[in-house]
Amino acid sequence: MKLPIKETIMTGVCVAILCGLGTWQIKRMHWKNDIIQRLETQYENGRKAAPLTTAQLDEISDDKNPMAYGRVSGHLLRDQSILLGPKSEEGRIGYHLLIPLQVEQGHTLIVNAGWVSALWKDNGEDRLAVLPQDVTVRGIMRVPDWSSFASKNSPDNDFWYRADIAQIAKAKNLKNPYPFLLYADQVDPELADVKPIEEHWLPRNKHLQYALFWYALAMIMLGIFGIYTHGQNKKIPA
Structure with a gap:
């Protein structure tokens, strides 16, 4: 042939x-x-391990694709929180509450605390004021993703549709932010009217x-x- x-x-x-x-x-x-x-x-x-140290968080952030599960203690910067969305939960419209957590040595870790109702858009400041500040958050740490069809953020108007860490950090003047979010499945003390959204998350394969x-x-x-x-x-x- x-x-x-x-x-x-x-x-x-x-x-x-x-x-x-x-x-x-x-x-x-x-x-x-x-x-x-x-x-x-x-x-x-x-689930029962001691909170991660700053050195351990630094080690996670050095990974090209940071993914880790654990507990982190710190001080919630309630005044610098944002509402991401809108997001639906069991047929109801609301938002994801993102709150910066200040940890040791001046680092900041943005926490996706969970889903909140649309009422937070109108009276979020009052609801945030009663939340505890010194907390221990347990959850999965990973780089956030979003749909390519998601609207672009408007920081000047405080409208947020994408969990863009760099953009959030700049708008809220956050110091030394880690390049990943902490998606909470538990916060101690508990945050009133906030429903955690992440539980046993695993990447698709x-x-x-x-x-x-x-x-x-x-x-x-x-x-x-x-x-x-x-x-x-x-x-x-x-």
């Missing part, structure tokens, strides 16, 4: 790229599995499906090349 040089080279390059993408997804799958296993262990041990997709494309391309080559060879006189 005679192979067309140009088509063979192009097919070989494309198949190599597709297989490379599939292999990269397999590596990502193993990486994500390690994170999930680590978080599962932290969920088991972190669909990398195996993605890998199979790329490998399948590579096989399809090889099949098409084989059919094409067979057809071309049939046209060549014996």
Whole structure:
């Protein structure tokens, strides 16, 4: 069988790229599995563990993809909180309450304390005034994400739709903010009228499906090349 040089080279390059993408997804799958296993262990041990130190928080922030579960103690900066949303909860419209937590050595950790009703938009200052300030927060620490369709923040008007840490820190004049949020599943003392939203969060791991997709494309391309080559060879006189 005679192979067309140009088509063979192009097919070989494309198949190599597709297989490379599939292999990269397999590596990502193993990486994500390690994170999930680590978080599962932290969920088991972190519920009763001592609050994390500043050094431990610094170590988490040095990770390229910080994800950790634990407890953090500090002082809530109630006057610098924001309402993120609107967000729905069991059919009701409200917001996520984000409050900066001042920890040791002047660092700040923004806490997603949970869901609050739409009433907070009108009388949030009064409700914030009765919240405790010195607290211990337990939850998952991770980089926030948001839909690409989410509206842009308007800091000047105090309208927030994206949990953009850098933007929030600048608008609220927060010192040394950590590059991740603490999504609370428990606050001690409890925050009145605030419903925690995160419980046993784990990152999605669909990398195996993605890998199979790329490998399948590579096989399809090889099949098409084989059919094409067979057809071309049939046209060549014996």
